[in-house]
Every structure is written in C-alpha cells, then in structure tokens.
Amino acid sequence: MREKKKKMHPAKRKRIALWSTFFVLALAFALPLTSYTVHWVGMTANAQDASSAVNPRSGFWRAIRQGQEGYSAVKGEGANVLVQEGALEWRSFRDSNPWLNKLPWAIVGMAVLLLLYHLFHGKNKLDADRLSGRKVPRWNFFERLVHWVTAISFIALAITGLSMLLGKKLLIPVLGKAGFAAWAGMSISIHNVVGPIFTVGIVLMIVMWIWHNFPTGTDVKWFLKGGGLFTKSHPSAGRMNGGEKVWFWILATVGLAVCITGIVLVSVIYPQVQIPGVQFLRSDMQQASIIHAIAGIIWTTVALGHIYIGTAGTQGAFEGMSTGYVSEEWAQQHHDLWYDKMAAKGKVLEAGAAPGSQLGTVYGKTPLHEPPN
Numbered sequence: 001m002r003e004k005k006k007k008m009h010p011a012k013r014k015r016i017a018l019w020s021t022f023f024v025l026a027l028a029f030a031l032p033l034t035s036y037t038v039h040w041v042g043m044t045a046n047a048q049d050a051s052s053a054v055n056p057r058s059g060f061w062r063a064i065r066q067g068q069e070g071y072s073a074v075k076g077e078g079a080n081v082l083v084q085e086g087a088l089e090w091r092s093f094r095d096s097n098p099w100l101n102k103l104p105w106a107i108v109g110m111a112v113l114l115l116l117y118h119l120f121h122g123k124n125k126l127d128a129d130r131l132s133g134r135k136v137p138r139w140n141f142f143e144r145l146v147h148w149v150t151a152i153s154f155i156a157l158a159i160t161g162l163s164m165l166l167g168k169k170l171l172i173p174v175l176g177k178a179g180f181a182a183w184a185g186m187s188i189s190i191h192n193v194v195g196p197i198f199t200v201g202i203v204l205m206i207v208m209w210i211w212h213n214f215p216t217g218t219d220v221k222w223f224l225k226g227g228g229l230f231t232k233s234h235p236s237a238g239r240m241n242g243g244e245k246v247w248f249w250i251l252a253t254v255g256l257a258v259c260i261t262g263i264v265l266v267s268v269i270y271p272q273v274q275i276p277g278v279q280f281l282r283s284d285m286q287q288a289s290i291i292h293a294i295a296g297i298i299w300t301t302v303a304l305g306h307i308y309i310g311t312a313g314t315q316g317a318f319e320g321m322s323t324g325y326v327s328e329e330w331a332q333q334h335h336d337l338w339y340d341k342m343a344a345k346g347k348v349l350e351a352g353a354a355p356g357s358q359l360g361t362v363y364g365k366t367p368l369h370e371p372p373n
Helices: 010-052 056-065 085-096 098-102 105-120 141-170 172-212 217-224 242-266 282-310 317-323 328-334 336-344
Strands: 135-137 325-327
Touching (some): 135 336, 141 282, 141 317, 172 242, 217 242, 282 317, 325 328, 328 336
Antiparallel strands (some): 135 325
C-alpha cells in the first residue's frame, strides 16, 4: 500500500507564492530594459569605431558644399552642382543682413519728414495774390507722355518690388500664406512686364533732359539758400533748379543701375533683352538682385520727396506736367532766369490765348508772331 504524500506546509506554500510573484514582477520590469542595454552597447561600439575611423559620408557632403560637380541629365550652367555655396550666402545675406532689413525704414522716415514739413510749414504758395492768366509753355506732349508712363510704372514697380522684398515678414501675417502667395505671384508678373517699359522711359528721360541738367554756379547759390523751402526768398534758377538736377542725376545713376540689374534678372524670361555675346550666370543674377534691391529702396526714398514737391508741396507745380504750361507767376518765382529767356523770345501766352496760336507781349516787349509748325 502506497505511502501517503506529505502535504506541504501552508506557510511554505505562501512563501513560494510570494517569491514567485516577486520574481515575475521583477522580470516584467527588467526584460524591457534589456533592449536599451543592447542599444547602449551598440552605440558605444559605433562611437569607438567612429573615433578610430573617418565617416565616409562627411567627405561626400563636404565635396558637395565645396561645389564639386556630379552628373545630371539636365544641361546648363550649374546643373551638375547639387548645392551652390554662393546661393546659400546670397539667401543668408538677403534674409539676415541687418542693413538690408533696416534700409526700407528710410522710406518710412522720408514719409514722416514730409508729413511733418507739410503740417508745420504747409504748401509753398505763390507770392502773387492774383494770377494774371498768362502762361509759359514748359513741357511738350512727348515729354509729358514719357514722364507719366514712367511715373505710373515706377509706382507699380515700387509697390510690387517692396511686396516681394518684405512680404514674408509684413504681408504674410496680414494676408496669410495663401493670400500672400497669390499676391506675390501677381507682383512678380507685374514687375517683369512693367520693368522693360519703365527702362525705356528712363533712357528717354536721360536723352531728353540731360542737356538742361549740367551743374552751374547758380545751382550752388540755390542750395545755399535751401532752395527756398524754408524762407520766403526764392533763389534764382534756370529751366531746372538745383534740386531738379540732383533728382535727374539720381535717376541717371541709381535709376540706371536699377534698370540694368533688372535686365540681368529678367534675361532668363526675356531672351530678346539679352546683350549679344553676354551670358548672365546665376552668380551674376544673385549679385544683381542685391544691387537692385538696395538701389531701388534708395531711389524710392528720394522719389517721395520729388513727388511731394511736384504735387502737394508746391502751388502750381503739378499744372506744368498735367497741361504742359505753368503760370507766369510760378515761372517768375521758381525759375526766373528761364522765364526771362522765354519772355525775351516772346513765348509767354496772354490770358485766354489758345496754346500755340499766338505769342503775347510781355512787359512792353514787341510780340513775336511765329508761323505754326
């Protein structure tokens, strides 16, 4: 007869159950940590290998950053270069350069100065209480046509150009990314189409008016008297005063730089405007874009003063470019030397006379009747 198995003591069973539970829980926490241990051991081994050998990938990317060429099915300048160091430098300068970011504030500063001048000084009015009605021809039709086409183009280019230059910081918070993308696309199209028209206008202005804008001793005296902007005395001036000559030479230098760099930038879009035998590389376009932006901001800043003086700042000035004629009083006050020459030639029209029909008598001078052209 078999012997009966001894029953395990309850206390012993309880200890086994407790230790088993503890062991299971310990494994539950320990086993997941083994993966981290293996990973740490592997990373340590890789780090030791890396310290003893050069990573071949670092040499690959170093060669790319230095502009080493590879192979590309696309042909053309720079097609085989994956990363252009010059492009990275250009983008960094355009986005991070403090001078380029602060330069547009010059436009705001000029606008504030003109506003303060107008509030405290007011419009420069004519000294004469009454207008005689006599007129002096100042700008012919072609000159006015070129001026207005160029002026309207300038405003369109200034707005679209500043939108592209500052839009990422100023317009995206207002319009949103989608709204700014639509406006930026339209701005680029307007800029590229209006730019060539504007360039032709600038060249015509230089050709038409350069002969009247060479400096003389009269201009020095004009500047010494502040151009009559702050006093009641009006310095003498010929057909162009000192301020108008400065504006012309800014147009002929800074403005021409804007036009030339603009041609470089659109040469890819308009092959017909390329200079024969000259190929503009991507590096040329990068440099041209910086010059274009800086010169454009400087030009726009000065242009605000020119626009103000020719419209709200001076009584009778706008009439000359809108009708082609200025009043006798305006000519005597602002361009007295030029007025004397026009009067000597008998080119001052009497009040009510049809333009170009008959030349009037001025201060007792014998009227000159010239046959119509």
